[in-house]
Amino acid sequence: xxxxxxxxxxxxxxxxxxxxxxxxxxxxxxxxxxxxxxxxxxxxxxxxxxxxxxxxxxxxxxxxxxxxxxxxxxxxxxxxxxxxxxxxxxxxxxxxxxxxxxxxxxxxxxxxxxxxxxxxxxxxxxxxxxxxxxxxxxxxxxxxxxxxxxxxxxxxxxxxxxxxxxxxxxxxxxxxxxxxxxxxxxxxxxxxxxxxxxxxxxxxxxxxxxxxxxxxxxxxxxxxxxxxxxxxxxxxxxxxxxxxxxxxxxxxxxxxxxxxxxxxxxxxxxxxxxxxxxxxxxxxxxxxxxxxxxxxxxxxxxxxxxxxxxxxxxxxxxxxxx
Amino acid sequence: xxxxxxxxxxxxxxxxxxxxxxxxxxxxxxxxxxxxxxxxxxxxxxxxxxxxxxxxxxxxxxxxxxxxxxxxxxxxxxxxxxxxxxxxxxxxxxxxxxxxxxxxxxxxxxxxxxxxxxxxxxxxxxxxxxxxxxxxxxxxxxxxxxxxxxxxxxxxxxxxxxxxxxxxxxxxxxxxxxxxxxxxxxxxxxxxxxxxxxxxxxxxxxxxxxxxxxxxxxxxxxxxxxxxxxxxxxxxxxxxxxxxxxxxxxxxxxxxxxxxxxxxxxxxxxxxxxxxxxxxxxxxxxxxxxxxxxxxxxxxxxxxxxxxxxxxxxxxxxxxxxxxxxxxxxxxx
Numbered sequence: 001x002x003x004x005x006x007x008x009x010x011x012x013x014x015x016x017x018x019x020x021x022x023x024x025x026x027x028x029x030x031x032x033x034x035x036x037x038x039x040x041x042x043x044x045x046x047x048x049x050x051x052x053x054x055x056x057x058x059x060x061x062x063x064x065x066x067x068x069x070x071x072x073x074x075x076x077x078x079x080x081x082x083x084x085x086x087x088x089x090x091x092x093x094x095x096x097x098x099x100x101x102x103x104x105x106x107x108x109x110x111x112x113x114x115x116x117x118x119x120x121x122x123x124x125x126x127x128x129x130x131x132x133x134x135x136x137x138x139x140x141x142x143x144x145x146x147x148x149x150x151x152x153x154x155x156x157x158x159x160x161x162x163x164x165x166x167x168x169x170x171x172x173x174x175x176x177x178x179x180x181x182x183x184x185x186x187x188x189x190x191x192x193x194x195x196x197x198x199x200x201x202x203x204x205x206x207x208x209x210x211x212x213x214x215x216x217x218x219x220x221x222x223x224x225x226x227x228x229x230x231x232x233x234x235x236x237x238x239x240x241x242x243x244x245x246x247x248x249x250x251x252x253x254x255x256x257x258x259x260x261x262x263x264x265x266x267x268x269x270x271x272x273x274x275x276x277x278x279x280x281x282x283x284x285x286x287x288x289x290x291x292x293x294x295x296x297x298x299x300x301x302x303x304x305x306x307x308x309x310x311x312x313x314x315x316x317x318x319x320x321x322x
Numbered sequence: 323x324x325x326x327x328x329x330x331x332x333x334x335x336x337x338x339x340x341x342x343x344x345x346x347x348x349x350x351x352x353x354x355x356x357x358x359x360x361x362x363x364x365x366x367x368x369x370x371x372x373x374x375x376x377x378x379x380x381x382x383x384x385x386x387x388x389x390x391x392x393x394x395x396x397x398x399x400x401x402x403x404x405x406x407x408x409x410x411x412x413x414x415x416x417x418x419x420x421x422x423x424x425x426x427x428x429x430x431x432x433x434x435x436x437x438x439x440x441x442x443x444x445x446x447x448x449x450x451x452x453x454x455x456x457x458x459x460x461x462x463x464x465x466x467x468x469x470x471x472x473x474x475x476x477x478x479x480x481x482x483x484x485x486x487x488x489x490x491x492x493x494x495x496x497x498x499x500x501x502x503x504x505x506x507x508x509x510x511x512x513x514x515x516x517x518x519x520x521x522x523x524x525x526x527x528x529x530x531x532x533x534x535x536x537x538x539x540x541x542x543x544x545x546x547x548x549x550x551x552x553x554x555x556x557x558x559x560x561x562x563x564x565x566x567x568x569x570x571x572x573x574x575x576x577x578x579x580x581x582x583x584x585x586x587x588x589x590x591x592x593x594x595x596x597x598x599x600x601x602x603x604x605x606x607x608x609x610x611x612x613x614x615x616x617x618x619x620x621x622x623x624x625x626x627x628x629x630x631x632x633x634x635x636x637x638x639x640x641x642x643x644x645x646x647x648x649x650x651x652x653x654x655x
Contacts, residue, residue, distance in 0.1 A: 149381060288551075
């Protein structure tokens with residue numbers, strides 16, 4: 001039922017955003033309360049900032065993946081793109097190159113991967129699952145070749161600032177995540193592009209019939225998703241003070257999990273930026289909390305799986321009811 | 323019905339596959355020529371050329387990259403022997419198929435760094451059954467008696483060196499945290515065993531935290547960050563490898579605790595040596611990756627020439643403190 005209080009053009013969509021993200025938001029708050037009771041130092045500002053910084057990389061990747069999932073696609077190549085962008089950035093992040101150079105080159109490397117993903121999916125009619133699975137392998141190989149299998153180290157302080165610096169006490173990765181989050185939120189909610197993304201996910205044929213150049217937009221969506229993964233790769237390299245060709249393994253799965261926990265529906269058309277961030281925070285709080293409590297890492301893995309399944313189950317039940 | 327565009331895409335797809343195959347084959351050629359040295363240009367009697375399969379667990383692992391550097395340097399001395407390097411990508415099943423291929427091909431010897439010693443048992447049986455001499459490197463096999471020799475280091479010893487030097491630095495008392503490798507990996511089990519053996523001698527050293535970070539720098543960083551946010555009082559961190567030690571160091575720097583906590587790892591990677599030199603890592607333990615690689619090739623060559631080989635060739639671990647950094651850095655050049 002459309003919510004009459006909302007004056008937005010797409011009231012139904014807004015309502016689903018509210019209910020889903022809201023439920024997960026309360027789950028997050030609930031987890032924080034439980035953690036604080038079990039282990040009071042959890043709630044200290046320093047620890048909370050620490051958690052937000054830890055999830056910022058996953059959240060940035062997740063925002064791109066969410067866009068793909070909204071269009072009923074997926075992006076499995078993000079973890080490998082993180083590694084490729086990381087080694088490309090690191091190779092220019094030392095010496096006397098201006099700081100903008102490693103950033104631009106790494107983002108271009110990411111964009112190239114995403115452009116191929118999108119073109120194969122849209123024009124080659126290869127399912128995105130397969131196209132990006134291929135890219136997952138190709139980008140990882142490219143990262144290993146580029147770096148000769150070795151980490152690239154000796155990065156400049158200016159470069160490392162991207163991952164390890166602070167502005168007004170806020171870690172750089174968090175600042176970047178917030179900026180990216182705002183841009184992506186505006187892009188998805190207040191532009192023609194965003195409207196098309198949801199339209200393609202809701203009903204691709206209808207989108208074509210209504211004159212949207214679906215193929216073109218799919219290429220843009222996948223390119224943007226990989227650019228975000230590349231950005232995450234730059235941050236990771238700066239944070240680790242090294243571009244590692246083996247970095248980012250299974251990051252795509254964490255990003256997809258964040259997206260799904262945050263209410264993105266794999267059947268398409270539904271998903272929000274605040275949702276992904278909440279999803280990433282839920283995983284982050286869980287990981288941080290369990291380490292603080294000294295719980296075995298095996299149990300952590302199981303709990304993560306339970307939360308992912310529970311989130312999708314809630315989504316499925318709601319859909320059946322509605 | 324296929325559209326023109328569709329047909330064009332099909333052609334492009336096939337062309338790409340053909341291109342990749344050509345590229346793949348040609349790189350194979352170049353890699354084996356570099357291994358064979360100059361001799362390959364005039365080898366008409368290819369049938370007489372001996373072949374050694376080298377099964378490596380993971381080409382993308384730092385330590386193994388350096389180990390292969392040692393192998394390739396040594397292999398260049400023997401242009402009459404072809405060394406075929408295989409990457410199992412850390413998958414025991416892939417390695418099993420590679421071993422089966424080697425057996426089918428009838429290679430003259432196999433050097434193997436097993437992905438998983440447990441899963442390697444049947445494939446070693448198979449190769450031994452086909453009378454192919456086996457040289458295990460870095461990780462001792464469970465059915466080592468089937469192999470000619472083991473070239474590697476004693477992981478337990480590395481744990482002992484790590485913990486006993488740390489205990490000395492702590493004057494025998496304090497709180498430590500341990501960053502472990504992936505549970506179940508041979509070095510994780512044995513390095514931890516070495517650490518625990520030493521800890522028994524120091525009742526005043528308490529282990530206040532103990533987590534696995536899967537050998538990764540980023541995971542270790544996440545774990546250490548959480549430790550520093552907890553109420554735990556940590557005087558020192560010992561890590562099963564340098565990557566995790568560096569992760570802990572970066573987290574400590576971030577938390578403003580870098581000077582107060584002693585951190586050390588194992589491997590003496592070039593980057594870890596830099597941090598030891600700067601005094602940020604307390605010390606590291608050198609595992610001679612290149613030495614193990616060279617030793618394995620040497621052993622294989624001896625086997626092919628019918629010379630006797632010892633049952634175990636142990637390359638010792640060595641403690642690397644700040645004053646010895648230069649000496650160890652030279653080993654990578």
